[in-house]
Amino acid sequence: MLETVRRQRRAAALPYPQMTLAVPVAIEGAALHSGKTVRMTLRPADADHGIVFRRIDLEGGRDVTDIRVRHDRVVETTMSTVVGNAAGARVGTIEHLMAALSGLRVDNVLIEIDGDEVPVLDGSAEVFVDRIEATGLTALDAPRRAIRILKPVVVEDGAKRAALLPGDGFSLAFEIDFDNPVIGRQAIEADLYDPCFADDILRARTFGFLKDQEALRAAGLGQGASLENAIVIDGENILNEDGLRYEDEFVRHKLLDAVGDLSLSGLPLLGRYEGVRSGHAMNNRVLCALMADETAWEVVDFVEASRPAYAAEREMLAISAD
Numbered sequence: 001m002l003e004t005v006r007r008q009r010r011a012a013a014l015p016y017p018q019m020t021l022a023v024p025v026a027i028e029g030a031a032l033h034s035g036k037t038v039r040m041t042l043r044p045a046d047a048d049h050g051i052v053f054r055r056i057d058l059e060g061g062r063d064v065t066d067i068r069v070r071h072d073r074v075v076e077t078t079m080s081t082v083v084g085n086a087a088g089a090r091v092g093t094i095e096h097l098m099a100a101l102s103g104l105r106v107d108n109v110l111i112e113i114d115g116d117e118v119p120v121l122d123g124s125a126e127v128f129v130d131r132i133e134a135t136g137l138t139a140l141d142a143p144r145r146a147i148r149i150l151k152p153v154v155v156e157d158g159a160k161r162a163a164l165l166p167g168d169g170f171s172l173a174f175e176i177d178f179d180n181p182v183i184g185r186q187a188i189e190a191d192l193y194d195p196c197f198a199d200d201i202l203r204a205r206t207f208g209f210l211k212d213q214e215a216l217r218a219a220g221l222g223q224g225a226s227l228e229n230a231i232v233i234d235g236e237n238i239l240n241e242d243g244l245r246y247e248d249e250f251v252r253h254k255l256l257d258a259v260g261d262l263s264l265s266g267l268p269l270l271g272r273y274e275g276v277r278s279g280h281a282m283n284n285r286v287l288c289a290l291m292a293d294e295t296a297w298e299v300v301d302f303v304e305a306s307r308p309a310y311a312a313e314r315e316m317l318a319i320s321a322d
C-alpha cells in the first residue's frame with residue numbers, strides 16, 4: 001500500500017498525502033525499565049492529528065491522559081526519551097516506536113497505552129514495523145507537510161556533537177567510538193526516505209554492558225532488560241546466542257534512536273542530521289535549538305528527495321508505468 005502510493009506520487013509528481021494506519025494495531029510486551037507488562041493500541045487518526053499518547057490507566061480528562069509527542073514535551077532523556085504533559089502524566093522509551101512511525105511515514109496516530117513506558121519487545125523497531133506493514137496504511141485527504149532545514153544548527157558537549165543541516169531528502173550520518181573491542185569505532189550513513197531504510201536500520205537492537213546492569217537495576221532502571229530485548233556485551237564477548245544482526249548493529253541502532261528522537265519535530269524533516277557520540281539528550285537539544293530559531297526552517301509541502309539515485313528511480317518508474 002505504502003509502496004504503491006509512493007510510486008504513484010513519484011511517477012506523477014503529485015503531492016504526498018498524510019497517512020494513518022488502515023486499522024488499529026494492538027501490541028503488548030514488557031517495559032524495559034519498570035519490567036511491567038504494558039498493553040498498547042495504535043489507532044488510526046484524522047489528518048493534522050499528529051502523534052498523541054493516551055494513558056488509559058489514568059482517570060481524568062484529555063488534559064490528564066493525553067500527551068502530544070513533540071520536542072517541547074520531552075521531560076527526560078536519561079536512558080530513553082520520555083514525554084509528559086502539564087498534569088504530570090508521562091510515557092517513556094518512545095524512541096523505537098517513533099522511529100518506526102517516522103520510517104513508515106505514519107503521520108497521524110492515537111496511541112492508547114496502559115502504563116508509562118512503551119514495550120521494549122526485541123530492543124529494535126522490528127515488531128512495530130512488521131505489525132504496521134502487515135495491516136497497511138490509509139492515505140488521508142490532506143497534503144503531507146514537512147519542515148525544511150534552511151541553515152545549520154549545531155550543539156556540542158565535549159566529544160559529543162549533533163547537527164541539523166540543510167540538504168536533500170533526510171540523510172543521516174552517525175559515528176560512535178566506544179572503548180570496547182566489540183564496538184570500537186563505527187560510522188554509518190542512511191537516508192530516511194530510502195526504501196531500504198526499514199530493513200537496514202529499524203531492525204538494529206539496543207545494547208548494554210553486563211557491568212552496568214547492576215547499577216541500572218539499583219537505580220530502578222533496566223528491570224525488564226534481558227538477552228531477549230538487548231545485545232548484552234561482557235568485555236570482548238557478546239552474550240546473545242545468535243550474535244549480531246549486522247556487523248555494525250550498534251551504530252545502526254544509534255541512528256534508529258536519532259530518527260525516533262528527531263521525529264518529535266512533529267512534521268517530517270527535510271535536510272541532514274549528523275551525530276557523533278550523540279544520544280537522546282543531544283538529539284533533543286539540537287532539535288529544540290532548530291525549532292527555537294524560526295529563521296532556520298520553513299514548512300513546505302513534502303517532496304521526495306531530489307538526489308540522483310531517486311531521480312533515476314523516478315525515471316524508471318515513469319517508463320514502466322506506460
Ligand SMILES: [Zn+2]
Pocket residue numbers: 095096206253257
Ligand atoms: Zn534505542
